[in-house]
Amino acid sequence: MGESVAGETVGSGSFLPESLLPGKDNFSLFPDSLLPGATTAASGPPATKLEPDNLGYANNSMRLHIDTPVSVHEPTGHENRSSGKMLAAEKIFAADSDKVRRSSTLPVNGKAKGAVAVDPQKQQRDELIMDTNKSSIVSKRSVEKLYYHREPEYFRYFVSKFKRRSPLINRGYWLRMKAIEHGVSRFLAEQTAKRKVVINLGCGYDPLPFLFLGKQPVLCQGATFVDVDYPLLMQNKVGIIQKTEQLKNILSKFTTTGKDAGLLASSDPYVAVGCDLTNIEPMKEILRDHLSLHAKDVAILFVSEVSTAYMEREASQSVFHWSATFEDVRFCLLEQHLPDGSDHPFAATMLAHFEKLRTPLRAVGTMEQMKLRFVAAGYPEAGTEIRSLWELWSDPVFLSAEERRRLDRVEPFDEWEEFALFASHYFLLYAEKEPGRDYTYKPYRASRASLFAGSSKGSIISSPTTCSSPDTPQYHFGPGDILQTHELLEPHNFRRYAASIPPLLTDSSGDSVGLHGGLGTQERLDTCNTYSRFDAVQPIQGPPLRQGLMCHAVTRLGSTANCVLTGGRTSPDKASAEAWLRLDAKWRRVQDLPTGRYRHSAVPLVLPTDPRPAHTVLLFGGRTSDGHVLDEWLIWTGETGWQTVTVQGEERPPARFGATMITDSREGVSGVLVGGMTSAGRVLNDFWHWTLESDMTLICKNVTARATAFLKADAVILGRFGAQLVRSNRGILMIGGITGARMLTRQDEILNMKTLRPQPIQGPRPLFIGHTVMDVDGGLLVLGGGATCFSFGTTWNRSCILNDAQPGEFEMEWRLHSTLEGGKPTAEQSKIFVESPTDAGADSNGHSGSASKLPPPMAIHEMKISHGINFPQYVEAARPVVLRRCQIGTCTTAWTTQYLKEAIGAGRKVAVHAATTQNMDFQNKNFQYITQEFGTFMDAVEHGERLYLRALSQDAPSKNPTCLSEDFPSIAQDFELPRELEYVTQNQHSSPLRISGPVNMWLHYDVMANVYCQVRGRKRLLLFPPSDVSQLGFEAGASSSSVNVFGMSDGKSATTDDAALANTHPQEAVLDPGDILFIPPMWVHTTAPTESLSIAVNVFFRNLSNGYAAGRDVYGNRDLAAYEKGRKDIDKIVKSFDSLPPDVSGFYLERLANEMLEKAKNLSRNASLHSVYAELGGS
Known part of the structure; x- marks a missing residue:
């Protein structure tokens, strides 16, 4: 059927073409019994009042629950342009519609023998379900007009007024439409002499038959399309077809029956059936009599896009079971599922949305459960494939890189995490049962052409439903693995894609922090929140920006209180090139980036320069205003500004944005880069180690194979987009984001990069999307975050702390203290500030003072x-x-x-x-x-x-x-x-x-x-x-x-x-x-x-556990046995050169020493990888 969008009122009627609005001369397309003022034995209570369909491109919201703020779509310039005149016209329509009484329970084929008993509650539920068609058809029309430009348009005839949806909703519906098209095309392309019948169950106003008959007539030769839905809805659809020449011309010999239900219309390639799917007996009779479906020469494809989801499990299972009684049959099902339970923030928002509409999802579960339902209905297990839409999105066979890039040229898009959450909660199932096929034959699966030809070996379709892959790590979590969430004290402030700013004094590090910018509940923000565990705290202020900013980076300069803000964006096609330095508690604009960018990676470095260390920022990747994804490395110093860093050798990370990066040590010159996304919208599952050499060049090493070999089949949780890397008492943790293969769960959304073991969470569940994490006194402070959950509303995080303490054993001290505006930049502040050596002082970009031989601790x-x-x-x-x-x-x-x-x-x-x-x-x-x-x-x-x-x-x-x-x-x-x-x-x-x-x-x-x-x-x-x-x-x-x-x-x-x-x-x-x-x-x-x-x-x-030297050790500082033995071995090596001339001995001993020194450096690098990321083995 369809889905309503948050903010739209159930029962809205604006989806009807103007020619079908009440008062028009063709209103007789409704059954006579439903004309204004008429009553029938089947009549129920007055219909739900039809109201305007009020969701435009932006500024629409829905409150999910009492403590959840109003949700919005990010403003992008395409505002809702509904005029007062149009709203007035729709109010007239709504008033007229009060006179209309609707019924979804009508006599079949007009053969009523008397009054039909109607269940008022069921009738009301059916009407609410029919109403979900309105929002989905408007959304698909938005996709058609924007993304199928210069192609024949068919949704337009079923929507009275075009409404541009947000980029997130457009892309989500585009993917849904693509998935259904993929399944139907696969069936129609099969080489067979049989007649083909495509039956769309719960079709709503979806013009699926016309999309294929009008655009791909050759592929449709010998095929018949059957639309099935509630009788009233199908009467309206048939009426639209009857009045629209562009549709009628596609259907040869189109005729209507004039009946209220059952067979409503037919032509050579098309049949319209009005039937309640909870009672499929009438439909069985029609399809048997009219199409001879049980004949040997018929191949059938059932299509159901979010329609059986509204049925009780027993009723929908009866439909699946009936479909499996045919000899040569396929079933293409697209519905919601719960990849991580009903308490996942997206799932909870989605389920609450449908509950609010009084159209709850009756049998939503996991993909594995749905596959088992089809097996139980009679489809062979080996012939039943299922994958999430997010898996399909990342599948290069299902969708080429150029197709994904082409979407970005239609409209700017940066809601990647939200898109992944949506697509991860929907699946496409394709079940088949062909005569003469031995599905128990093991090589069958390997030889047949899969609907999901690019499926990964870890997907559900490639392994039995009753067991997991033998390569999948089996984690056994103990109390020491679990992180507990503790929500901050009231009040809460909601924003996402913000950046943390350190306190103004280094002594306050770990006691307070600022959260700057980001997307708020209404707009992008230029304010800065100050969070602290103390009552007396100095407020933290952001730089004076001209407008709010999100997806930017703030990098603290070593252990100083100074920091640098870089990049960010307003809308996805408006990236900022500005950079701001906070020096001695004052913000100064410094040299701009060569190109504006957002979702870039930035880390602090401390260069061992003379006479004092230099605090710098190393920056990689990002995305520009025109959608170009960068692969350049930049380094900044206060005196030279931004300089390009050359990468040595052929091995270098490809271009990406949304990656995560961190240094091996807090003030080091090496680190790692993980994940990110390509220009084609695919999440990279790679892992790089980089080192900045003394000549200011970069050496990069791809260590992906070592990490994925350790994780085996669970390697997909390594490469992420939009994750955060943070130091903690457990080592460095990677928190949140999205992967390219599946949705992260409560069990594995936090990954310990040292042990490569997930760290599950307990307690109130935050959504690790658009969040900011920092290491503070008491644990990990998670600020902000949340997501627009497709068309269902917005969920916001309540900021929290993650630590080892159990509930009741941790005294929460952290809370929001203040929110300060950054103000607008003055002419003086807008001037580019170039740092001189005297500005740097002892700290190099720190406080002034005399030079010191020792870096500031x-x-x-x-x-x-x-x-x-x-x-x-x-x-x-x-x-x-x-x-x-x-x-x-x-x-x-x-x-x-x-x-x-x-x-x-x-x-x-x-x-x-x-x-x-x-x-x-x-x-x-x-x-x-x-x-x-x-x-x-x-x-x-x-x-x-x-x-x-x-x-x-x-x-x-x-x-x-x-x-x-x-x-x-x-x-x-x-x-x-x-x-x-x-x-x-x-x-x-x-x-x-x-x-x-x-x-x-x-x-x-x-x-x-x-x-x-x-x-x-x-x-x-x-x-x-x-x-x-x-x-x-x-x-x-x-x-x-x-x-x-x-x-x-x-x-x-x-x-x-x-x-x-x-x-x-x-x-x-x-x-x-x-x-x-x-x-x-x-x-x-x-x-x-x-x-x-x-x-x-x-x-x-x-x-x-071992390695200590034998014998007594009074002070606990006797060197390890390996070191003591190594020193003796050195003496032996030196003595082995005694017979050679001193200059020759010195030559070779120096070479050996250099070789040992190089090996020691390599071990140190590997030790950094070990101590910071994982024990991966190998060399």
Whole structure:
């Protein structure tokens, strides 16, 4: 039948041609019994009042439920131009129609023997179902006029006034029409001597027979088309045909019967039947008598486009079963289905729409269930094929790349995610049953010509309905895999395709964030929302744009508070080339992009330039105003503007837009690019790793094969369009978007790029479309998002946080605080700002100040610990994290100097470090080991003496690691790790007590992981990733360095230089009592108290299952066995060259060293891929 569009009133009558409106002289086309004022025994209650069909191209909406805002289609310039004059005319029509009484239950063939009992409720339901025809036929007419220009038009005769639909609705109906055309063409093209009959069940006003008879007469030779629908609707359709010469001329010997129901009209190629499909007995009789359907020389195709969906399951199953009784038969069915259940936001909106219209979908389920229904009806399983319309869209056999591109030339289009959601919720089924065909014969499926010739092996048609592909990964999710959603506090603001802006101060990172631009409930926005977990927050403002913007990018410059906004669009054919820099809290317009673009990918880079690192933006791809898709790489600096980056070699990513990109580390020069869409509208399922070399060229490596080999049949969830990549405590996650093969589900719309395992969600379900995600204190903050759900309305996300905490165990602090307008740009702001070296200062695009040898440290990720946190995932991610305000016992208040002296014993002897300077140096031993009484030590520290206690085992300090409970039992009960860190306790190696005065610990790394628990005082820690070790002055075999990274006045070692320090990537944390810092293995670090006294407990634990060196390891920093063995192997290699001349030995040893260094670099790159994305295996 059809579907009503959100905003249209059920019962609207404007779909009728003007010649058939009440008051015209041909109104007699209605049965005499239905003329104004007439009554019949079959008459029911007065018909639903006919009202204007009021959905134009834009600005139409439907409220889905109380807390869902009014939905709109994005304004594109094609506004609803309905005039008051036309509306007045339609009101007259509506008033006249009140006099009309309608009935869908009429005598068959005029053979009524008396009054027919009518069920008023059924009659009303039937009328509502007939009304769905109105919206769909208007939408198809919009498609016909726009997309089939210069072709014969047939929908026009069934629609009184053209209404241009939105691009999303146009494209959706175009795909529906294409799918039905594909199925019918396949049948008509079959080589057979039999008569062919095409029966369109629930045809509505669809002119399917005329589309084929008028456009492809040769293909239709010997074929008969049968239209079947409710009697009243078919009477109207026959009346239109009778009055339209262009239609009658196609039908040879067209005659009408004058009957109210049953056989209404016929010609050589066409038959019109008025029949209620819930009672098909009359239709059986007509088709048997008039067309001899059960004859041996007949091949039949049943077509049903969203008609049996409105029937009860038993009734529609009877239709399927009856169709399967024919000997040579096909069935082409296009209907809705639920690929991820009724609670998916699109599905919920769709179902609510039909419920509101009082035309609920009676038997909607999954594609597999529908296939089983056809098998149960009598169609062979091997002869029943089914695929979603989204699969068909991406199938190059069903639809060529040029056909898809041609659509974009009709009207601008950028509603790709919404189009995919629509197409994913509709399927095309094609079932066949031919005589003499052995469908149980296994090679049959491989040899026959499939309707879906380009089907992928993972589709439902290529595997039995009772089992899944053996290559499909079988996931078993545990509590640690699941992410829980927690909605933000009221109020909510709705927008999608916005961009996040960092807070104005770096200290506020993770505590507040801005959400800028995007598409709101009424229009594109230029405002910026500020979200925070604190009450007192500085509002965040966007740049002064001339108009609202969406699909733009905002890139934060490293760990600074500065950022760059690039590109975006108003409408899909109006891309912006503007770029804006926020420097020192002020927005300045900088150099424009070479070409305006939107849905591009942008990431921050930190270049190791001299004398200070340079913060830059690397940008790739995007789409331009004319629809051109870009493959260029650009890099921006404040001084040079945008420069093209050359890609080395032949291997390079093809052009795309809507891809997702992220760097390997927060301030690195390498990263990955995933997915995106081609100019032909196909989602790319590829995975690229890129590295920016020192000569400013790019090396790209396609690693798709490794990733897809790991995912096997589930590889389709990797390549996405419109997804977001974000760092988290679980590693980097890819969230949302669409794939090219199927719709993502609640189980797999979040993919862990390190393990390549999906991370399912529980709780209130957001729609990960048009959303923005960022890593904040407490989890992942998901802001904005939503979608226009085809013609059914719009669904909006309520912003939320994703984390490990269960409902009731997480205290929501985040909420929307303010919304600020960006204002319009002044003449001064519109001038292009070119940054000078003095503007950059110490931070390079950061705050002003003197040059520093060490890059500004980035704040270590922070979060509040919560029940259910999966700490092993933090350990596996191998990234430091600060757990704030933890419950570690009474020690934070009880461990005063006096208490400790009494509890431990003031006279107890302890070994301490006595330093001569503030910075202790283990390599140069600028301190002494002395033994003091504990009371004396505590008093000295209180008075600011440079002393440091790292507790040792009391019984065997040179053999056993220290343990707080064994070596300090009198205070051990005061300290405890939170139960969420049970993994640490279970794998504990040692737990040293640390008490220090105003001295800094030397730079070192630990082989074992550890958690540093601050008890009293404040302490500053600097950490460096393992990849920085060669820049920090570590001598061979040493686990400590003499480099003073705090930059104190007592000098630094000559083992490193300024350039080396400039290439490091420091991270910083300041710990208060109750804070815990997780320090992964091999992360170089050092500490400095900010007060005279600092007390901490350090818990070391084993995180590797093997690889530790044999023998004792008192301090937890003995290098791994492989490293110790490797150093011995180096000695052996060097000795093997002893017999050669020194210059020859040096030549080859240097070559070997370079080879090893290159392999180490490759391993580091692979390690980045491993730690950030996946353990894929191979080399």
